[in-house]
Amino acid sequence: MQEAVKRARGRPVGSSDQEGKRQEFVVAVMRAIAEHGYKDVTVATICKAAGFSRGLIGHYFPGKDALLLHAVREVAKDFERATRTAAGEAGQDPLDRLHAVVGATFRKPVFTPERVLVWVALASTSHWSPELAEIYRKLYRPYRRGLSHLIKRAADARGVNVNPERLAITLTQLVEGLWSGWAADPKTVSAREAEAACHDLLDAFFPSR
Amino acid sequence: MQEAVKRARGRPVGSSDQEGKRQEFVVAVMRAIAEHGYKDVTVATICKAAGFSRGLIGHYFPGKDALLLHAVREVAKDFERATRTAAGEAGQDPLDRLHAVVGATFRKPVFTPERVLVWVALASTSHWSPELAEIYRKLYRPYRRGLSHLIKRAADARGVNVNPERLAITLTQLVEGLWSGWAADPKTVSAREAEAACHDLLDAFFPSR
DNA sequence: CAGCAAATTAAATGGACATTCAAAAAAATT
DNA sequence: AATTTTTTTGAATGTCCATTTAATTTGCTG
Numbered sequence: 001m002q003e004a005v006k007r008a009r010g011r012p013v014g015s016s017d018q019e020g021k022r023q024e025f026v027v028a029v030m031r032a033i034a035e036h037g038y039k040d041v042t043v044a045t046i047c048k049a050a051g052f053s054r055g056l057i058g059h060y061f062p063g064k065d066a067l068l069l070h071a072v073r074e075v076a077k078d079f080e081r082a083t084r085t086a087a088g089e090a091g092q093d094p095l096d097r098l099h100a101v102v103g104a105t106f107r108k109p110v111f112t113p114e115r116v117l118v119w120v121a122l123a124s125t126s127h128w129s130p131e132l133a134e135i136y137r138k139l140y141r142p143y144r145r146g147l148s149h150l151i152k153r154a155a156d157a158r159g160v161n162v163n164p165e166r167l168a169i170t171l172t173q174l175v176e177g178l179w180s181g182w183a184a185d186p187k188t189v190s191a192r193e194a195e196a197a198c199h200d201l202l203d204a205f206f207p208s209r
Numbered sequence: 210m211q212e213a214v215k216r217a218r219g220r221p222v223g224s225s226d227q228e229g230k231r232q233e234f235v236v237a238v239m240r241a242i243a244e245h246g247y248k249d250v251t252v253a254t255i256c257k258a259a260g261f262s263r264g265l266i267g268h269y270f271p272g273k274d275a276l277l278l279h280a281v282r283e284v285a286k287d288f289e290r291a292t293r294t295a296a297g298e299a300g301q302d303p304l305d306r307l308h309a310v311v312g313a314t315f316r317k318p319v320f321t322p323e324r325v326l327v328w329v330a331l332a333s334t335s336h337w338s339p340e341l342a343e344i345y346r347k348l349y350r351p352y353r354r355g356l357s358h359l360i361k362r363a364a365d366a367r368g369v370n371v372n373p374e375r376l377a378i379t380l381t382q383l384v385e386g387l388w389s390g391w392a393a394d395p396k397t398v399s400a401r402e403a404e405a406a407c408h409d410l411l412d413a414f415f416p417s418r
Numbered sequence: 419c420a421g422c423a424a425a426t427t428a429a430a431t432g433g434a435c436a437t438t439c440a441a442a443a444a445a446a447t448t
Numbered sequence: 449a450a451t452t453t454t455t456t457t458g459a460a461t462g463t464c465c466a467t468t469t470a471a472t473t474t475g476c477t478g
Binding site for chain 2: 181204
């Protein structure tokens with residue numbers, strides 16, 4: 001006897017690119033934030049940036065807040081991926097790796113206006129949002145751990161005396177501050193100068209002699 | 210014939226403490242931002258923090274935006290005043306002055322939760338507000354000029370090779386990033402650690418030997 | 419092609435908010 | 449005390465916005 005296989009009728013679920021559509025929303029969120037600011041992003045501006053009608057958001061996300069959080073998580077993921085890649089491509093010397101990681105934060109694909117502006121918004125809003133604070137910590141905790149590990153190795157190899165955890169915080173927060181400064185006044189804090197400032201910092205802590 | 214002098218009757222204008230009331234609003238804005246976040250500050254929360262009714266704001270400011278800008282300008286003024294004072298009290302040695310100025314940004318009266326949170330909000334919103342961007346630049350331009358001047362003198366006195374403008378930007382943005390980091394995760398980026406990070410940075414660029 | 423389900427739209431709904439306004443309270447002068 | 453003005457209030461107003469909903473379109477399946 002033939003097994004009564006329950007066949008899907010109508011349009012098969014999963015045939016459409018649900019995840020792709022969600023990604024389109026994420027891109028639209030980044031564009032909308034970059035254009036209007038985190039404070040003034042509305043469902044209307046997001047959907048306009050995506051070319052969708054206002055109501056569609058409800059079919060792919062529980063609501064505006066969930067979409068915003070999802071977008072920020074994507075930015076954090078991209079950041080992590082890109083810095084890992086940069087470190088991997090830099091070879092074995094820990095100081096080279098530090099320069100590579102820090103340099104990557106001022107170059108594509110990490111450093112795009114959209115990503116930086118979203119990140120600055122995240123960092124400055126985390127204080128009042130447990131969800132954003134968690135995203136922030138979940139990215140920075142292992143990131144700083146990796147940096148301090150590299151710092152320790154570089155210091156040991158050179159006989160330099162540093163506090164690895166503190167210097168790791170210094171690096172992450174200098175980058176964050178430079179991003180913030182670029183966002184506020186890109187003429188004064190250009191990406192090029194910002195990157196140079198980071199390399200100078202590493203040179204100061206690890207003098208080549 | 211007696212000159213018909215128009216005498217003011219009733220309550221004389223200017224006898225009440227208008228400026229004092231405006232300052233009460235400023236304090237209330239800082240409290241309200243610290244509690245609810247820049248994005249979620251409303252006229253209602255501000256007036257509640259001040260103990261006034263909602264409608265009163267209209268008698269002392271053209272509107273909410275004007276009050277917010279006024280409050281941020283006050284914070285910027287206080288910042289400038291306090292750093293100048295710190296520099297003045299530090300004596301003549303330029304490196305001592307740099308340490309003092311940077312240290313002051315992590316101590317009262319500059320470093321209070323309210324002020325830091327307002328500043329973080331300002332910095333991260335300047336990109337989308339010409340008015341905020343102007344406040345930001347008007348504070349930072351002369352501030353960085355003063356820092357780079359001190360850096361240059363300290364470097365000349367010690368025969369150290371640095372780029373004064375770049376290091377000045379590094380200092381301001383490291384402080385900004387540390388403030389931002391403290392706001393997002395005060396446990397990891399404590400005021401004490403943040404200040405130590407800044408002193409370490411100066412020590413790295415100006416080694417005592 | 420017919421029928422059905424998913425995808426999408428655009429308008430409706432309801433709530434939050436800044437601002438305005440008329441009235442009341444407070445304060446100062448005559 | 450009476451009068452005039454300032455200060456303050458709290459409700460009314462109108463706008464903006466996220467979300468919901470019914471209706472429409474699109475595309476698959478038989």
